[in-house]
Amino acid sequence: MPKPEEAEQKRVAVEARSIVKAFGQGSNAIRALDNxxxxxxxxEFFTLLGPSGCGKTTLLRLIAGFEYPTEGAILLYGDDIAGLPPFKRPVNTVFQSYALFPHLTVSENVAFGLEMLGRSKDEIKSRVAAMLKLVHMEELGNRRTDQISGGQAQRVALARALAPGPKVLLLDEPLSALDYKLRKEMQIELKRMQSETGITFIFVTHDQEEALTMSDRIAVMSKGRILQVGSPWDIYDKPADRFVADFIGETNFLTAAVVDIANSRATVRLSSGKEIPATVAEGMQPKHEATIVVRPEHARAVKKGGQLSGTVENVVYFGTDTHIHIRLEDGSPFTVRQQNARSEFCGFEIGDPAGIEIAADAAQVLRD
Amino acid sequence: MSSAAEIARQTQQREIRNRWLLSAPALLIIFFAAIGPLFVVLAYSFMVKGDYGDVKFGQYSLDGWFSVFFQRDIFDDTLTLADAHLSIFWRSLKLSFFTTLLTLLLGFPTAYFIATRPRNTREIWVFLVTIPFWTNLLIRTFAMQQVIRNEGVVNSVLMWTGIIDQPLQIMFTDTAILLGMVYVYLPLMILPLYASMEKLDFRLIEAGYDLYAGRLQVLWRVIIPLVKPGVIAGSILVFIPSLGAYVIPRVLGGGKNLMLGNLIELQFGAGRNWPLGAALSITLMVIVMVALLFYVRNAARSGAQHG
Incomplete structure (x- = not known):
């Protein structure tokens, strides 16, 4: 996590202030975004992450100007742009379906924004060439948009949105239509382009892995609210609430009693009676009973000892690692992920009793 | 004894025969209902006219075609261009052109309006557009007459409000024909326009706005190129029947403002000059075809440039 003084050095590019967006009227109104x-x-490579219907695309469209907020302000480098139409905002969008103009060639698509800005012919020509080079499409400028593949269309969409030199680039699930391998390639490409152009990227996705690998910071959204903002590491290792912990990766939820709490550190007593140290999510109210989370890879199954114990219910082999599903004595499930060694299997079979050893500092107390 | 190759050959032959047999009904209809009659008309245009209409079979002459374009003076036998015919050609072309233009200007926003309604209400709007088709063309034309005649709605309102003190003479003018044709043919423009606008991907419009195109630029650079097939189809559907319109100029244009359709009818009726009527019909067809070729090619070229 960047230190506070580091964060302050960077200027704020886009700021949303108390945005409310309601669709429909009266009692039928749906709050897509709620404060x-x-x-x-x-x-920054900033990602809005959440399941479908969480409001992430709505927030992106508000920044682009396709929708106007019901309440609140959107600031671009300090200026309120919430009332401006999209063609007066220095931001560009890469659409989920690419939305390339089918009546124009690849080059003409890339040139479109520059033409609308009234740039000179020479400038447009050199800029289009530079953009096509950036996305490795130099050879295909004269193709029609129905003569290129999905991955190429993706690159053209990117070049078209970058060509006018926007202050902020908005990307609405741009990789969701690509197959797995291409998606991986494009993730790296996007990251490269972001660092090469130095443009602020706001990226919308429902794919947590994509978010973790590409982003500088992530905002996790659910039901029209932002639940947590932080670096991928923050979001994964220090989830603030149950939704964030559950949505990002796999995790184990345990009920525990808070024994002692001070300076964002706590000691909690597990159902087995053992006490372990834990970190505390920001904004947690002091309370007696709390939910804690432990990632499967931060725990080990042991034959004897451990802070928790139970019975092995299932053993799932994944190649790189093995998941051991254990039913704890209090009836709750717990999954342990262990890396496989080449010579030996994990050594547990269904029905075996097992102890669980939680790594030091692995437990996090949730906010709610 | 037949070899495998022989059997394969026979099967193929049977397949070819079946293919022809199955397409026979369609081919028969196309030949006897569409192409055949055209040849009859073409043949009639080269025959000698009968004394009381009809033609004299077996006697051929170019008189029909000759009198499409020229007329011989009754007294001194000098040859002059058939001014009357040419002015009717010109009026037909002019009125059809403006009908197409006006229906396009009125139909485009209408179709766009319908295409941007919520999906479940679009059908109602389309239904409303097609309602006039339920009524006979003649009745719709007479309805238009009620609106524009000297004692009609338009003139009554204008006179009652004091804007004019003499009724406007709209009836029996080219304007009356134009109004009638725009009214009657407007749905033929709206429907194909709507069909192509309904398929319009509205994200492309958003992409246009996103790339700094203002509203007019989005219209010219995104929407119009994308709905061009609808514009072409609508224009064809309006232009062709306009050029051959008969009932509307007859009712609203009176006896003097003839269009091609009326001129042709005249030759087959009171004029008793079937070869001339046939030649005029073929001429009309040629004009339509040339105009369409010109139009479609032009549209395609501008489409290749920036559309």
Whole structure:
């Protein structure tokens, strides 16, 4: 996590202030965004992550100007742009379906924004060439948009959105239509382009892995609210609430009693009676009973000892590692992920008793 | 004894025969209902006219075609261009052109309006557009007459409000024909326009706005190129029947403002000059075809440039 003084050095590129967006009227109104505030810094790869219907695309469309907020302000480098139409905002969008103009060639698509800005012919020509080079499409400028593959269309969409030199680039699930391998390639490409162009990227996705691998910071959204903003490491290792912990990766939820709490550190007593140290999510209210989370890879199954014990219910082999599903004595499930060694299997079979050893500092107490 | 190759050959032959047999009904209809009659008309245009209409079979002459374009003076036998015919050609072309233009200007926003309604209400709007088709063309034309005649709605309202003190003479003018044709043919423009606008991907419009195109630029650079097939189809559907319109100029244009359709009818009726009528019909067809070729090629070229 960046230190506070580091964070302050970077300027805020886009800021949403208390945004409410309601669709429909009266009692039928649906609040797609419910009092959302977030500040996105300059040159940042910022991801809005959440399941479908969480409001992430709505927030992106508000920044693009396709929708107007019901309440609140959207600031671009300090200026309120919430009332401006999209063609007056220096931001560009890469659409989920690419939305390339089918009546124009690849080059003409890339040139479109520059033409609308009234740039000179020479400038457009050199800029289009540079953009096509950036996305490795130099050879295909004269193709029609129905003569290129999905991955190529993706690159054209990117070049078209980058060509006018936007202050902020908005990407609406741009990789969701690509197959797995291409998606991996494009993730790296996108990251490269972001660092090469130095443009602020706001990226919308429902794919947590994509978010973790590409982002500088992630905002996790659910039901029209932002639940947590932080670096991928923050989000994964220090989830603030149950939704975040559950949505990002796999995790184990345990009920525990808070024994002692001070300076974002706590000691909690597990159902087995053993006490372990834990970190505390920001904004947690002092309370007696709490939910804690432990990632499967931060625990080990042992034959004897451990802070928890139970019975092996299932052993699932994944090649790189093995998942051992254990039913704890209090009836709750717990999954342990162990890396496989080449010579030996994990050594547990269904029905075996097992202890669980939780790594030091692996437990996090949730906010709610 | 037949070899495998022989059997394969026979099967193939049977397949070819079946293919022809199965397409026979369609081919028969196309030949006897569409192409055949055209040849009859073409043949009639080269025959000698009968004394009381009809033609004299077996006697051929170019008189029909000759009198499409020229007329011989009754007294001194000098040859002059058939001014009357040419002015009717010109009026037909002019009125059809403006009908197409006006229906396009009125139909485009209408179709766009319908295409941007919520999906479940679009059908109602389309239904409303097609309602006039339920009524006979003649009745719709007479309805238009009620609106524009000297004692009609338009003139009554204008006079009652004091904007004019003499009724406007709209009836029996080219304007009356134009109004009638625009009214009657408007749905033929709206429906194909709507069909192509309904398929329009509205994300492309958003992409246009996103890339700094203002509303007019989005219209010219995104929407119009994308709905061009609808514009072409609608224009063809309006232009062709306009050029051959008969009932509307007859009712609203009176006896003097003839269009091609009326001129042709005249030759087969009171004029008793079937070869001339046939030649005029073929001429009309040629004009339509040339106009369409010109139009479609032009549209395709501008489409290749920036559309």
């Amino acid at each position: 959302v505030s977030v500040a996105i810094r300059e040159n």
